[in-house]
Amino acid sequence: MKPSLYILILFFIIACDIKDVNNSEIIKKNIVDTVVSANLLENSLIISPEIEKCNCKNFNSTKHFNHYYTDVRFDNQDYAKNKKDSIYSYYSRDSLKLLVKSIAFHYFDTIPDKYSIFKNVEHIIVDSRNNIYGLDMFPRLKSIVFWGSTITINSSEKWLNRIEFFRAEKSRIYGFESFISTPNLKEIYLTHSKFDVFPADFNNLKCLRKITLGAYLGKLDLSLINLIYNPCIEEVNITTWNDSVKGIPQGLDTNKHFKIIISHPRLTKEEKAAIDFYVQNRKELQNEF
Helix, strand or coil, X not given: CCHHHHHHHHHHHHHHHHHHHHHHHHHHHHHHHHHHHHHHHHHHHHHCCCCCCCCCCCXXXXXXXXXXXXXXXXXXXXXXXXXXXXXXXXXXXXXXXXXXXXXXXXXXXXXXXXXXXXXXXXXXXXXXXXXXXXXXXXXXXXXXXXXXXXXXCCCCXXXXXXXXXXXXXXXXXXCCCEHXXXXXXXXXXXXXXXXXXXXXXXXXXXXXXXXXXXXXXXXXXXHXXXXXXXXXXXXXXXXXXXXXXXXXXXCCCCCCCCEEEEECCCCCHHXXXXXXXXXXXXXXXXXXX
16 A cells, blocks of 8 residues: 555544544533533522521511500400490590500400401411401501410401501410411411421421511421521520420521521431531621621
8 A cells, every 4th residue: 555545544533533534522511511600590599598588677576565464455255345445435535546556355355346447457366266357457566475275367357468466475376377477477476385287388488587486386387387488587486395296407508697496306416416516506606797
């Protein structure tokens, strides 16, 4: 074979090798770019809730209203009806009715329409009843306390959409199926109480600052709660001696920093370690500033 033919064949072999190398490098680059893009997309999906800002105005009703004191108290028991009517007559005057911002209703199941004259009521205590109807008549209602009661809530009532502070003591709450109906909630406080079924859609609480479940009596899987979806959260305090509570909330491995206390009999060693690590990390970051 002529030398020139050998050279020509060798040229084609080298050219093909170079082409294969180039194609291989291009393929590798495309794979790397695809993986990097996928990782960036995945990371953006993970961190986007973390950087969500709190856009809710602060309203701490525990500073404004006391469970044991209100501007007016109406008692619906037979022995107190005359007193109730005289109190109503006094406060229904034009000079006083607009100054009433908090009312306690004792032993009512339905609030009579006549109480709608109190247009500026922001806080109501419902004491020792099985149910309560008529809360929608108070257009400024922001805070509700149930004490010693078994309450069935109608999720279609409008006051739920306005409420900012929800408190229950020694009470059972039925019918509260989803937090979608309470988008403005800023504080949840339950002691020796329970939701019959803990409401779904906790991630809908974009204004929630504090949740306290003290001696909580209901079933609750905390692992179903992801705190990265609550951009205003400042404090989580869930303690109980009841073994119906399990797990810890998600979101402790993010850069969100809030006070957290979790204590229940079913905490595992790993869960306790995760909470301790978060608490310690939070303290160190606070010290830096």
